[in-house]
Amino acid sequence: MKPLASDRAFLLLLAAVLAVALLLIISIATPFGLSAYLSNAIGQLAAFAVLALSLDLIWGYLGILSLGHGLFFGIGGYVVAMHLLKHSYEVTGRVPDFMQFMGWSEFPFYWAGFGFFPYALLMMVAVVLLISGVFGYVSFRSRVGGVYFAIITQALVYVAMLLMFRNDSGFGGNNGMTGFAVVFGWPIGLNGVVIAMAAGSVLVLGMTLLGCRMLLGSRFGILMIAARDDEVRLRTLGYETLRLKLVVWCLSALIAALAGMLYVPQVGIINPRLLAPELSLEIAVWVAIGGRGHLIGAVIGAVLVNAVKFWLSTAAPELWPFILSGLIVLVVLVFPNGLIDLAKLKLARPMGVQRLSSETPELR
Protein backbone atom coordinates (compact mmCIF):
# COMPACT_ATOMS: atom_id res chain seq x y z
CA MET A 1 0.00 0.00 0.00
CA LYS A 2 1.26 3.42 -0.98
CA PRO A 3 2.12 5.97 1.70
CA LEU A 4 -0.97 8.01 2.54
CA ALA A 5 0.51 11.26 1.24
CA SER A 6 1.03 9.87 -2.28
CA ASP A 7 -2.22 7.89 -2.48
CA ARG A 8 -3.99 10.40 -4.71
CA ALA A 9 -7.14 8.43 -5.43
CA PHE A 10 -7.79 7.96 -1.72
CA LEU A 11 -7.11 11.58 -0.83
CA LEU A 12 -9.45 12.67 -3.61
CA LEU A 13 -12.26 10.52 -2.26
CA LEU A 14 -11.64 11.75 1.27
CA ALA A 15 -11.71 15.35 0.06
CA ALA A 16 -14.97 14.70 -1.78
CA VAL A 17 -16.54 13.20 1.33
CA LEU A 18 -15.44 16.14 3.45
CA ALA A 19 -16.73 18.59 0.83
CA VAL A 20 -20.16 16.94 0.95
CA ALA A 21 -20.08 17.14 4.74
CA LEU A 22 -19.22 20.83 4.54
CA LEU A 23 -22.01 21.46 2.05
CA LEU A 24 -24.47 19.75 4.41
CA ILE A 25 -23.23 21.78 7.37
CA ILE A 26 -23.77 24.97 5.37
CA SER A 27 -27.25 23.72 4.46
CA ILE A 28 -28.20 23.37 8.14
CA ALA A 29 -27.61 26.98 9.00
CA THR A 30 -28.65 28.75 5.82
CA PRO A 31 -31.67 28.52 3.52
CA PHE A 32 -29.30 27.83 0.59
CA GLY A 33 -27.82 24.46 -0.13
CA LEU A 34 -29.39 21.03 -0.14
CA SER A 35 -33.00 20.21 0.66
CA ALA A 36 -33.84 18.02 3.63
CA TYR A 37 -35.04 15.28 1.26
CA LEU A 38 -31.78 15.14 -0.68
CA SER A 39 -29.71 15.47 2.50
CA ASN A 40 -31.56 12.52 3.99
CA ALA A 41 -30.78 10.41 0.91
CA ILE A 42 -27.10 11.39 1.12
CA GLY A 43 -27.05 10.53 4.82
CA GLN A 44 -28.47 7.08 4.16
CA LEU A 45 -25.95 6.51 1.38
CA ALA A 46 -23.18 7.47 3.79
CA ALA A 47 -24.44 4.90 6.31
CA PHE A 48 -24.41 2.22 3.59
CA ALA A 49 -20.91 3.25 2.58
CA VAL A 50 -19.72 2.79 6.18
CA LEU A 51 -21.39 -0.64 6.15
CA ALA A 52 -19.61 -1.54 2.90
CA LEU A 53 -16.28 -0.45 4.40
CA SER A 54 -16.82 -2.77 7.35
CA LEU A 55 -17.26 -5.73 5.00
CA ASP A 56 -14.39 -4.71 2.74
CA LEU A 57 -12.08 -4.62 5.75
CA ILE A 58 -12.73 -8.26 6.59
CA TRP A 59 -13.39 -9.60 3.08
CA GLY A 60 -11.17 -7.53 0.83
CA TYR A 61 -8.19 -7.25 3.15
CA LEU A 62 -8.39 -10.45 5.19
CA GLY A 63 -10.18 -12.76 2.76
CA ILE A 64 -13.02 -13.66 5.14
CA LEU A 65 -16.41 -13.35 3.47
CA SER A 66 -19.29 -12.62 5.81
CA LEU A 67 -22.80 -12.94 4.44
CA GLY A 68 -24.24 -11.96 7.79
CA HIS A 69 -22.99 -8.45 8.38
CA GLY A 70 -26.61 -7.32 8.48
CA LEU A 71 -26.61 -8.82 11.99
CA PHE A 72 -24.21 -6.21 13.33
CA PHE A 73 -25.87 -3.46 11.27
CA GLY A 74 -29.12 -4.59 12.86
CA ILE A 75 -27.72 -4.58 16.40
CA GLY A 76 -26.56 -1.00 15.92
CA GLY A 77 -29.96 -0.12 14.49
CA TYR A 78 -31.93 -1.77 17.27
CA VAL A 79 -29.83 -0.19 20.00
CA VAL A 80 -30.22 3.29 18.56
CA ALA A 81 -33.96 2.69 18.06
CA MET A 82 -34.28 1.72 21.72
CA HIS A 83 -32.41 4.84 22.69
CA LEU A 84 -34.60 7.08 20.52
CA LEU A 85 -37.87 5.55 21.79
CA LYS A 86 -36.82 5.76 25.41
CA HIS A 87 -35.48 9.27 24.99
CA SER A 88 -38.65 10.35 23.14
CA TYR A 89 -40.76 8.83 25.90
CA GLU A 90 -38.78 10.68 28.55
CA VAL A 91 -39.28 13.98 26.70
CA THR A 92 -42.86 13.65 25.39
CA GLY A 93 -44.32 11.04 27.77
CA ARG A 94 -45.90 9.17 24.85
CA VAL A 95 -45.82 5.36 25.21
CA PRO A 96 -44.26 3.67 22.13
CA ASP A 97 -46.60 1.90 19.69
CA PHE A 98 -45.23 -1.56 20.21
CA MET A 99 -45.92 -1.34 23.94
CA GLN A 100 -49.47 -0.13 23.38
CA PHE A 101 -49.89 -3.00 20.96
CA MET A 102 -48.70 -5.51 23.59
CA GLY A 103 -50.75 -3.75 26.29
CA TRP A 104 -47.66 -2.88 28.34
CA SER A 105 -47.51 0.32 30.32
CA GLU A 106 -43.94 -0.09 31.44
CA PHE A 107 -40.71 -0.76 29.52
CA PRO A 108 -39.18 -4.22 29.98
CA PHE A 109 -36.43 -4.13 32.62
CA TYR A 110 -33.60 -4.39 30.05
CA TRP A 111 -34.64 -1.06 28.57
CA ALA A 112 -33.41 0.67 31.72
CA GLY A 113 -30.82 3.33 31.03
CA PHE A 114 -31.28 3.35 27.25
CA GLY A 115 -32.52 6.92 27.33
CA PHE A 116 -28.97 7.93 28.20
CA PHE A 117 -27.03 7.84 24.91
CA PRO A 118 -23.55 6.97 26.27
CA TYR A 119 -25.08 3.97 28.02
CA ALA A 120 -26.81 2.85 24.79
CA LEU A 121 -23.52 3.24 22.93
CA LEU A 122 -21.73 1.19 25.57
CA MET A 123 -24.39 -1.53 25.33
CA MET A 124 -24.02 -1.59 21.56
CA VAL A 125 -20.25 -2.07 21.84
CA ALA A 126 -20.67 -4.75 24.52
CA VAL A 127 -23.29 -6.77 22.62
CA VAL A 128 -21.43 -6.56 19.30
CA LEU A 129 -18.12 -7.53 20.89
CA LEU A 130 -19.74 -10.41 22.76
CA ILE A 131 -21.45 -11.87 19.72
CA SER A 132 -18.68 -11.25 17.20
CA GLY A 133 -16.01 -12.27 19.72
CA VAL A 134 -17.57 -15.59 20.70
CA PHE A 135 -18.62 -16.46 17.15
CA GLY A 136 -15.29 -15.39 15.66
CA TYR A 137 -13.22 -17.18 18.28
CA VAL A 138 -15.08 -20.46 17.87
CA SER A 139 -15.00 -20.30 14.06
CA PHE A 140 -11.41 -19.19 13.61
CA ARG A 141 -10.14 -21.56 16.29
CA SER A 142 -11.66 -24.55 14.57
CA ARG A 143 -10.32 -23.08 11.30
CA VAL A 144 -13.70 -22.64 9.71
CA GLY A 145 -13.19 -20.48 6.66
CA GLY A 146 -14.23 -19.71 3.12
CA VAL A 147 -17.67 -20.68 1.99
CA TYR A 148 -18.44 -22.54 5.24
CA PHE A 149 -17.87 -19.42 7.28
CA ALA A 150 -20.01 -17.40 4.86
CA ILE A 151 -22.89 -19.87 5.18
CA ILE A 152 -22.73 -19.90 8.98
CA THR A 153 -22.79 -16.09 9.13
CA GLN A 154 -25.80 -16.16 6.84
CA ALA A 155 -27.53 -18.61 9.18
CA LEU A 156 -26.66 -16.41 12.14
CA VAL A 157 -28.38 -13.33 10.71
CA TYR A 158 -31.40 -15.45 9.77
CA VAL A 159 -31.70 -16.76 13.32
CA ALA A 160 -31.51 -13.19 14.60
CA MET A 161 -34.31 -12.20 12.23
CA LEU A 162 -36.59 -15.01 13.45
CA LEU A 163 -35.82 -14.02 17.03
CA MET A 164 -36.73 -10.40 16.39
CA PHE A 165 -40.00 -11.37 14.71
CA ARG A 166 -41.28 -12.57 18.11
CA ASN A 167 -43.65 -9.97 19.53
CA ASP A 168 -43.00 -10.80 23.19
CA SER A 169 -39.26 -10.18 23.03
CA GLY A 170 -39.67 -6.50 23.88
CA PHE A 171 -37.90 -5.26 20.76
CA GLY A 172 -40.94 -4.35 18.71
CA GLY A 173 -41.60 -7.76 17.15
CA ASN A 174 -42.68 -7.97 13.53
CA ASN A 175 -43.81 -4.34 13.37
CA GLY A 176 -40.43 -3.18 14.59
CA MET A 177 -39.95 0.18 16.22
CA THR A 178 -40.91 3.53 14.81
CA GLY A 179 -42.32 6.87 15.90
CA PHE A 180 -39.03 8.34 17.04
CA ALA A 181 -39.89 11.91 18.06
CA VAL A 182 -36.79 13.38 19.59
CA VAL A 183 -33.05 13.04 18.96
CA PHE A 184 -30.64 14.59 21.48
CA GLY A 185 -33.51 16.84 22.64
CA TRP A 186 -34.39 18.05 19.14
CA PRO A 187 -37.58 17.22 17.19
CA ILE A 188 -36.40 14.59 14.72
CA GLY A 189 -38.51 15.82 11.77
CA LEU A 190 -37.11 19.35 11.76
CA ASN A 191 -35.34 20.14 8.46
CA GLY A 192 -32.21 21.30 10.24
CA VAL A 193 -32.10 18.12 12.33
CA VAL A 194 -32.55 15.90 9.26
CA ILE A 195 -29.69 17.68 7.50
CA ALA A 196 -27.55 17.60 10.64
CA MET A 197 -27.97 13.83 10.93
CA ALA A 198 -26.92 13.48 7.29
CA ALA A 199 -23.90 15.72 7.90
CA GLY A 200 -22.97 13.61 10.93
CA SER A 201 -23.21 10.43 8.86
CA VAL A 202 -20.99 11.81 6.11
CA LEU A 203 -18.46 12.95 8.72
CA VAL A 204 -18.45 9.49 10.28
CA LEU A 205 -17.90 8.03 6.80
CA GLY A 206 -14.87 10.29 6.38
CA MET A 207 -13.46 9.29 9.76
CA THR A 208 -14.07 5.59 9.08
CA LEU A 209 -12.33 5.88 5.72
CA LEU A 210 -9.33 7.57 7.27
CA GLY A 211 -9.24 5.14 10.20
CA CYS A 212 -9.36 2.09 7.91
CA ARG A 213 -6.68 3.60 5.69
CA MET A 214 -4.38 4.21 8.63
CA LEU A 215 -4.94 0.69 9.96
CA LEU A 216 -4.16 -0.82 6.55
CA GLY A 217 -1.02 1.29 6.18
CA SER A 218 0.33 0.09 9.54
CA ARG A 219 2.28 -3.07 10.31
CA PHE A 220 -1.02 -4.65 11.36
CA GLY A 221 -2.49 -3.96 7.93
CA ILE A 222 0.50 -5.53 6.22
CA LEU A 223 -0.03 -8.65 8.31
CA MET A 224 -3.72 -8.67 7.34
CA ILE A 225 -2.80 -8.79 3.66
CA ALA A 226 -0.22 -11.50 4.38
CA ALA A 227 -2.87 -13.58 6.17
CA ARG A 228 -5.25 -13.05 3.25
CA ASP A 229 -2.72 -14.15 0.64
CA ASP A 230 -1.33 -17.21 2.44
CA GLU A 231 -2.43 -17.85 6.00
CA VAL A 232 -0.44 -21.07 6.49
CA ARG A 233 2.71 -19.31 5.34
CA LEU A 234 2.14 -16.52 7.86
CA ARG A 235 1.41 -18.98 10.67
CA THR A 236 4.56 -20.99 9.99
CA LEU A 237 6.53 -17.75 10.29
CA GLY A 238 5.49 -17.48 13.93
CA TYR A 239 2.32 -15.40 13.69
CA GLU A 240 -0.80 -16.35 15.63
CA THR A 241 -3.34 -15.58 12.92
CA LEU A 242 -6.27 -16.43 15.20
CA ARG A 243 -5.70 -13.24 17.17
CA LEU A 244 -5.18 -11.18 14.04
CA LYS A 245 -8.39 -12.41 12.47
CA LEU A 246 -10.39 -12.06 15.66
CA VAL A 247 -9.35 -8.42 16.18
CA VAL A 248 -10.24 -7.43 12.60
CA TRP A 249 -13.49 -9.40 12.69
CA CYS A 250 -14.65 -7.65 15.88
CA LEU A 251 -13.56 -4.26 14.54
CA SER A 252 -15.47 -4.90 11.33
CA ALA A 253 -18.57 -5.87 13.33
CA LEU A 254 -18.31 -2.65 15.35
CA ILE A 255 -18.09 -0.53 12.20
CA ALA A 256 -21.14 -2.31 10.76
CA ALA A 257 -23.05 -1.58 13.98
CA LEU A 258 -21.97 2.06 13.78
CA ALA A 259 -23.46 2.18 10.28
CA GLY A 260 -26.72 0.80 11.70
CA MET A 261 -26.75 3.54 14.34
CA LEU A 262 -26.45 6.15 11.60
CA TYR A 263 -29.02 4.54 9.33
CA VAL A 264 -32.03 3.91 11.57
CA PRO A 265 -32.59 7.48 12.88
CA GLN A 266 -32.56 8.69 9.27
CA VAL A 267 -35.12 6.21 7.93
CA GLY A 268 -37.17 6.52 11.12
CA ILE A 269 -37.97 2.84 11.46
CA ILE A 270 -36.40 -0.51 12.21
CA ASN A 271 -37.99 -3.90 11.78
CA PRO A 272 -36.67 -7.45 11.46
CA ARG A 273 -36.56 -7.15 7.65
CA LEU A 274 -33.23 -5.43 8.20
CA LEU A 275 -31.93 -8.80 9.41
CA ALA A 276 -33.17 -10.62 6.31
CA PRO A 277 -30.42 -12.44 4.41
CA GLU A 278 -31.11 -10.20 1.39
CA LEU A 279 -29.47 -7.14 2.91
CA SER A 280 -26.45 -9.11 4.09
CA LEU A 281 -25.99 -10.53 0.60
CA GLU A 282 -26.41 -7.11 -0.95
CA ILE A 283 -23.56 -5.67 1.10
CA ALA A 284 -21.23 -8.20 -0.51
CA VAL A 285 -22.66 -7.21 -3.91
CA TRP A 286 -21.93 -3.50 -3.31
CA VAL A 287 -18.35 -4.29 -2.36
CA ALA A 288 -17.88 -6.67 -5.28
CA ILE A 289 -19.29 -4.15 -7.75
CA GLY A 290 -17.17 -1.30 -6.44
CA GLY A 291 -13.99 -3.29 -6.03
CA ARG A 292 -13.12 -5.62 -3.19
CA GLY A 293 -9.83 -4.91 -1.49
CA HIS A 294 -10.03 -1.18 -2.22
CA LEU A 295 -11.54 1.21 0.31
CA ILE A 296 -12.53 3.47 -2.58
CA GLY A 297 -14.24 0.55 -4.29
CA ALA A 298 -16.39 -0.25 -1.27
CA VAL A 299 -17.57 3.38 -0.96
CA ILE A 300 -18.23 3.80 -4.69
CA GLY A 301 -20.03 0.46 -4.88
CA ALA A 302 -22.31 1.19 -1.94
CA VAL A 303 -23.11 4.74 -3.07
CA LEU A 304 -23.64 3.86 -6.72
CA VAL A 305 -25.80 0.77 -6.22
CA ASN A 306 -27.94 2.42 -3.55
CA ALA A 307 -28.30 5.69 -5.45
CA VAL A 308 -29.62 3.77 -8.45
CA LYS A 309 -31.87 1.81 -6.11
CA PHE A 310 -33.26 5.00 -4.51
CA TRP A 311 -33.96 6.50 -7.89
CA LEU A 312 -35.53 3.33 -9.33
CA SER A 313 -37.68 2.70 -6.27
CA THR A 314 -39.81 5.66 -7.41
CA ALA A 315 -39.19 5.52 -11.17
CA ALA A 316 -39.43 1.80 -11.96
CA PRO A 317 -39.26 -0.48 -8.91
CA GLU A 318 -39.93 -3.64 -10.95
CA LEU A 319 -36.68 -3.10 -12.89
CA TRP A 320 -34.42 -3.17 -9.84
CA PRO A 321 -33.80 -6.95 -9.53
CA PHE A 322 -32.84 -7.11 -13.22
CA ILE A 323 -30.45 -4.21 -12.99
CA LEU A 324 -28.81 -5.57 -9.85
CA SER A 325 -28.41 -9.03 -11.38
CA GLY A 326 -27.10 -7.48 -14.58
CA LEU A 327 -24.48 -5.54 -12.61
CA ILE A 328 -23.39 -8.71 -10.83
CA VAL A 329 -23.03 -10.60 -14.12
CA LEU A 330 -21.10 -7.69 -15.61
CA VAL A 331 -18.72 -7.57 -12.66
CA VAL A 332 -18.15 -11.34 -12.58
CA LEU A 333 -17.55 -11.63 -16.33
CA VAL A 334 -15.86 -8.37 -17.28
CA PHE A 335 -14.50 -6.66 -14.17
CA PRO A 336 -13.44 -9.32 -11.67
CA ASN A 337 -12.04 -6.60 -9.41
CA GLY A 338 -15.14 -4.44 -9.67
CA LEU A 339 -15.48 -0.97 -11.11
CA ILE A 340 -11.93 -0.22 -9.93
CA ASP A 341 -10.94 -2.17 -13.06
CA LEU A 342 -12.44 0.61 -15.18
CA ALA A 343 -9.84 3.06 -13.89
CA LYS A 344 -7.00 0.63 -14.54
CA LEU A 345 -8.34 -0.18 -18.00
CA LYS A 346 -7.78 3.38 -19.16
CA LEU A 347 -4.19 3.37 -17.96
CA ALA A 348 -3.31 -0.15 -19.04
CA ARG A 349 -4.77 -0.32 -22.55
CA PRO A 350 -2.32 1.74 -24.59
CA MET A 351 0.70 0.20 -22.87
CA GLY A 352 -0.69 -3.30 -23.32
CA VAL A 353 -1.28 -2.75 -27.02
CA GLN A 354 2.21 -1.42 -27.49
CA ARG A 355 3.77 -4.39 -25.79
CA LEU A 356 1.77 -6.82 -27.90
CA SER A 357 2.97 -5.29 -31.16
CA SER A 358 6.65 -4.85 -30.37
CA GLU A 359 7.61 -7.58 -27.95
CA THR A 360 5.38 -10.55 -28.55
CA PRO A 361 7.29 -12.79 -30.95
CA GLU A 362 4.11 -14.43 -32.30
CA LEU A 363 2.94 -11.13 -33.68
CA ARG A 364 6.06 -10.20 -35.56
Added chain:
Amino acid sequence: MSGVALLIDSVTVEFGSFRAIDMLSLAIDFGEVRAVIGPNGAGKTTLLDVISGITRPKQGRVIFDEATDITRASESAIARAGVRRKFQKPSIFEGLSVQQHIAIGAQGALRRSLSEDALINRVDEMLEAVGLADLAQRSASELAHGQKQWLEIGMVLASNPKLLMLDEPVAGLTEEETERTVALVRNLKRSDRAIVVVEHDMDFVERIADRVTVLHEGRTLFEGSMANARADERVIDVYLGR
Protein backbone atom coordinates in the same frame (compact mmCIF):
# COMPACT_ATOMS: atom_id res chain seq x y z
CA MET B 1 26.94 -26.18 19.84
CA SER B 2 26.35 -29.79 19.05
CA GLY B 3 23.62 -32.19 19.93
CA VAL B 4 20.39 -33.37 18.42
CA ALA B 5 18.44 -30.56 16.78
CA LEU B 6 15.48 -32.67 15.86
CA LEU B 7 14.36 -36.06 17.05
CA ILE B 8 11.55 -37.88 15.27
CA ASP B 9 10.50 -40.72 17.53
CA SER B 10 8.40 -43.53 15.98
CA VAL B 11 6.00 -41.19 14.23
CA THR B 12 3.02 -42.51 12.30
CA VAL B 13 0.75 -40.43 10.09
CA GLU B 14 -2.38 -41.81 8.49
CA PHE B 15 -4.71 -40.25 5.95
CA GLY B 16 -7.77 -42.47 6.14
CA SER B 17 -6.46 -45.98 5.53
CA PHE B 18 -3.29 -44.72 3.84
CA ARG B 19 -0.18 -44.72 5.99
CA ALA B 20 1.92 -41.80 4.79
CA ILE B 21 4.54 -42.23 7.52
CA ASP B 22 5.02 -45.55 9.24
CA MET B 23 6.79 -45.68 12.62
CA LEU B 24 9.53 -43.38 11.37
CA SER B 25 12.44 -42.46 13.62
CA LEU B 26 15.08 -39.96 12.66
CA ALA B 27 17.66 -37.78 14.40
CA ILE B 28 19.22 -34.69 12.89
CA ASP B 29 22.18 -32.98 14.54
CA PHE B 30 23.05 -29.33 14.84
CA GLY B 31 25.66 -28.33 12.28
CA GLU B 32 24.36 -30.85 9.79
CA VAL B 33 22.81 -30.52 6.34
CA ARG B 34 20.52 -33.49 5.89
CA ALA B 35 18.86 -34.36 2.61
CA VAL B 36 15.65 -36.36 2.65
CA ILE B 37 15.09 -38.04 -0.69
CA GLY B 38 12.86 -40.74 -2.10
CA PRO B 39 10.23 -41.39 -4.73
CA ASN B 40 6.96 -39.45 -4.90
CA GLY B 41 4.62 -40.47 -2.10
CA ALA B 42 7.44 -41.62 0.15
CA GLY B 43 6.31 -39.20 2.85
CA LYS B 44 8.95 -36.46 2.53
CA THR B 45 6.61 -33.48 2.49
CA THR B 46 4.35 -35.13 5.07
CA LEU B 47 7.38 -35.39 7.34
CA LEU B 48 7.99 -31.66 7.00
CA ASP B 49 4.28 -31.06 7.63
CA VAL B 50 4.53 -32.98 10.91
CA ILE B 51 7.61 -31.07 12.03
CA SER B 52 6.05 -27.69 11.24
CA GLY B 53 2.78 -28.60 12.97
CA ILE B 54 0.55 -28.59 9.91
CA THR B 55 -0.20 -32.31 10.15
CA ARG B 56 -0.75 -34.06 13.47
CA PRO B 57 0.81 -37.52 13.77
CA LYS B 58 -1.34 -40.43 14.91
CA GLN B 59 1.41 -41.49 17.27
CA GLY B 60 5.01 -40.72 18.11
CA ARG B 61 6.86 -37.63 19.30
CA VAL B 62 8.78 -34.80 17.73
CA ILE B 63 11.43 -33.27 19.98
CA PHE B 64 13.15 -30.03 19.01
CA ASP B 65 16.50 -29.03 20.49
CA GLU B 66 16.51 -32.01 22.89
CA ALA B 67 14.03 -30.46 25.30
CA THR B 68 11.01 -29.02 23.49
CA ASP B 69 8.21 -31.42 22.58
CA ILE B 70 6.56 -29.87 19.52
CA THR B 71 4.35 -32.82 18.61
CA ARG B 72 1.13 -31.03 19.53
CA ALA B 73 2.27 -27.42 19.42
CA SER B 74 0.66 -24.94 17.01
CA GLU B 75 2.38 -23.93 13.78
CA SER B 76 3.12 -20.46 15.11
CA ALA B 77 4.52 -21.72 18.45
CA ILE B 78 6.80 -24.17 16.59
CA ALA B 79 7.98 -21.35 14.36
CA ARG B 80 8.65 -19.10 17.35
CA ALA B 81 10.76 -21.89 18.89
CA GLY B 82 13.14 -21.45 15.94
CA VAL B 83 11.84 -23.74 13.20
CA ARG B 84 11.34 -22.38 9.68
CA ARG B 85 10.30 -23.98 6.45
CA LYS B 86 10.31 -23.07 2.79
CA PHE B 87 7.36 -24.69 1.07
CA GLN B 88 7.52 -26.73 -2.10
CA LYS B 89 5.36 -24.32 -4.05
CA PRO B 90 6.76 -20.80 -3.59
CA SER B 91 4.52 -19.42 -0.84
CA ILE B 92 4.63 -15.68 -0.79
CA PHE B 93 2.17 -12.83 -0.26
CA GLU B 94 1.14 -11.50 -3.68
CA GLY B 95 -0.14 -8.24 -2.24
CA LEU B 96 3.07 -7.22 -0.45
CA SER B 97 6.45 -5.85 -1.48
CA VAL B 98 9.72 -7.78 -1.29
CA GLN B 99 10.89 -5.70 1.64
CA GLN B 100 7.66 -6.26 3.59
CA HIS B 101 8.13 -10.02 3.22
CA ILE B 102 11.57 -9.96 4.79
CA ALA B 103 10.36 -7.68 7.59
CA ILE B 104 7.52 -10.10 8.39
CA GLY B 105 10.02 -12.95 8.45
CA ALA B 106 12.43 -11.03 10.67
CA GLN B 107 9.88 -10.01 13.33
CA GLY B 108 8.55 -13.55 13.46
CA ALA B 109 5.62 -12.86 15.81
CA LEU B 110 2.70 -10.48 16.27
CA ARG B 111 4.69 -8.87 19.05
CA ARG B 112 7.74 -7.02 17.72
CA SER B 113 11.02 -8.67 18.61
CA LEU B 114 13.34 -6.22 16.82
CA SER B 115 13.61 -2.46 17.21
CA GLU B 116 13.01 -0.34 14.10
CA ASP B 117 16.76 0.14 13.52
CA ALA B 118 17.62 -3.50 14.06
CA LEU B 119 14.79 -4.46 11.72
CA ILE B 120 16.02 -2.19 8.92
CA ASN B 121 19.55 -3.59 9.27
CA ARG B 122 18.32 -7.14 9.28
CA VAL B 123 16.12 -6.59 6.21
CA ASP B 124 18.96 -4.97 4.25
CA GLU B 125 21.33 -7.75 5.19
CA MET B 126 18.84 -10.44 4.12
CA LEU B 127 17.97 -8.70 0.84
CA GLU B 128 21.69 -8.62 0.06
CA ALA B 129 22.10 -12.30 0.97
CA VAL B 130 19.35 -13.48 -1.37
CA GLY B 131 20.23 -10.99 -4.10
CA LEU B 132 16.95 -9.06 -4.10
CA ALA B 133 18.26 -5.72 -2.83
CA ASP B 134 17.48 -3.96 -6.12
CA LEU B 135 13.90 -5.21 -6.05
CA ALA B 136 13.12 -4.28 -2.44
CA GLN B 137 10.17 -2.04 -3.28
CA ARG B 138 8.73 -4.30 -5.98
CA SER B 139 5.50 -6.17 -5.44
CA ALA B 140 6.17 -9.88 -4.95
CA SER B 141 3.61 -10.67 -7.64
CA GLU B 142 5.94 -9.15 -10.26
CA LEU B 143 8.85 -11.48 -9.47
CA ALA B 144 9.98 -14.37 -11.67
CA HIS B 145 9.67 -17.93 -10.37
CA GLY B 146 13.29 -18.16 -9.26
CA GLN B 147 13.08 -14.81 -7.50
CA LYS B 148 9.96 -15.96 -5.66
CA GLN B 149 11.86 -19.03 -4.43
CA TRP B 150 14.65 -16.78 -3.20
CA LEU B 151 12.25 -14.35 -1.62
CA GLU B 152 10.70 -17.16 0.40
CA ILE B 153 14.14 -18.41 1.41
CA GLY B 154 15.03 -14.87 2.52
CA MET B 155 11.79 -14.63 4.47
CA VAL B 156 12.43 -17.84 6.41
CA LEU B 157 16.10 -16.98 6.98
CA ALA B 158 15.39 -13.50 8.32
CA SER B 159 14.58 -14.84 11.78
CA ASN B 160 17.86 -16.78 12.03
CA PRO B 161 16.22 -20.20 12.49
CA LYS B 162 17.85 -23.03 14.41
CA LEU B 163 16.15 -25.61 12.23
CA LEU B 164 15.68 -24.77 8.57
CA MET B 165 13.66 -26.95 6.23
CA LEU B 166 13.85 -26.45 2.48
CA ASP B 167 11.25 -28.29 0.41
CA GLU B 168 12.56 -28.56 -3.16
CA PRO B 169 14.56 -25.31 -3.14
CA VAL B 170 15.89 -25.69 -6.69
CA ALA B 171 12.78 -27.03 -8.42
CA GLY B 172 12.24 -25.03 -11.59
CA LEU B 173 15.41 -22.98 -11.18
CA THR B 174 17.93 -22.38 -13.97
CA GLU B 175 21.41 -23.87 -13.69
CA GLU B 176 22.85 -20.55 -12.66
CA GLU B 177 20.19 -20.06 -9.99
CA THR B 178 20.81 -23.60 -8.73
CA GLU B 179 24.51 -22.78 -8.50
CA ARG B 180 23.73 -19.73 -6.35
CA THR B 181 21.44 -21.81 -4.15
CA VAL B 182 24.26 -24.31 -3.54
CA ALA B 183 26.51 -21.46 -2.41
CA LEU B 184 23.74 -20.02 -0.23
CA VAL B 185 22.97 -23.30 1.54
CA ARG B 186 26.68 -23.96 2.15
CA ASN B 187 26.93 -20.47 3.59
CA LEU B 188 24.00 -21.10 5.92
CA LYS B 189 25.67 -24.07 7.54
CA ARG B 190 26.47 -23.27 11.15
CA SER B 191 27.28 -25.28 14.24
CA ASP B 192 24.07 -24.14 15.95
CA ARG B 193 21.80 -24.78 13.00
CA ALA B 194 20.39 -27.89 11.36
CA ILE B 195 19.23 -27.83 7.75
CA VAL B 196 16.85 -30.34 6.21
CA VAL B 197 16.53 -30.39 2.43
CA VAL B 198 13.96 -32.31 0.42
CA GLU B 199 15.00 -32.39 -3.22
CA HIS B 200 14.82 -34.52 -6.36
CA ASP B 201 17.91 -33.01 -7.99
CA MET B 202 20.56 -35.57 -6.96
CA ASP B 203 23.53 -33.49 -8.10
CA PHE B 204 22.32 -30.62 -5.94
CA VAL B 205 21.88 -33.01 -3.00
CA GLU B 206 25.34 -34.46 -3.45
CA ARG B 207 26.89 -31.01 -3.31
CA ILE B 208 25.20 -29.74 -0.18
CA ALA B 209 24.24 -32.69 2.01
CA ASP B 210 26.37 -34.17 4.76
CA ARG B 211 24.09 -37.16 5.00
CA VAL B 212 21.02 -38.37 3.17
CA THR B 213 17.95 -40.21 4.39
CA VAL B 214 16.09 -42.20 1.76
CA LEU B 215 12.40 -42.60 2.51
CA HIS B 216 10.23 -45.25 0.93
CA GLU B 217 6.57 -45.86 1.75
CA GLY B 218 6.86 -43.84 4.94
CA ARG B 219 9.90 -45.69 6.30
CA THR B 220 13.64 -45.12 6.28
CA LEU B 221 15.20 -47.23 3.56
CA PHE B 222 18.73 -45.92 3.89
CA GLU B 223 20.73 -43.43 5.89
CA GLY B 224 24.32 -42.41 5.17
CA SER B 225 26.42 -40.55 2.64
CA MET B 226 25.16 -39.74 -0.84
CA ALA B 227 27.93 -41.82 -2.40
CA ASN B 228 26.84 -44.87 -0.44
CA ALA B 229 23.19 -44.19 -1.26
CA ARG B 230 24.04 -44.25 -4.95
CA ALA B 231 25.68 -47.66 -4.49
CA ASP B 232 22.89 -49.16 -2.39
CA GLU B 233 20.88 -51.87 -4.19
CA ARG B 234 17.57 -51.08 -2.52
CA VAL B 235 17.85 -47.35 -3.14
CA ILE B 236 18.61 -47.98 -6.82
CA ASP B 237 15.62 -50.33 -6.98
CA VAL B 238 12.98 -48.00 -5.60
CA TYR B 239 14.30 -44.58 -6.56
CA LEU B 240 17.60 -43.76 -8.19
CA GLY B 241 17.50 -46.53 -10.78
CA ARG B 242 14.16 -45.41 -12.18
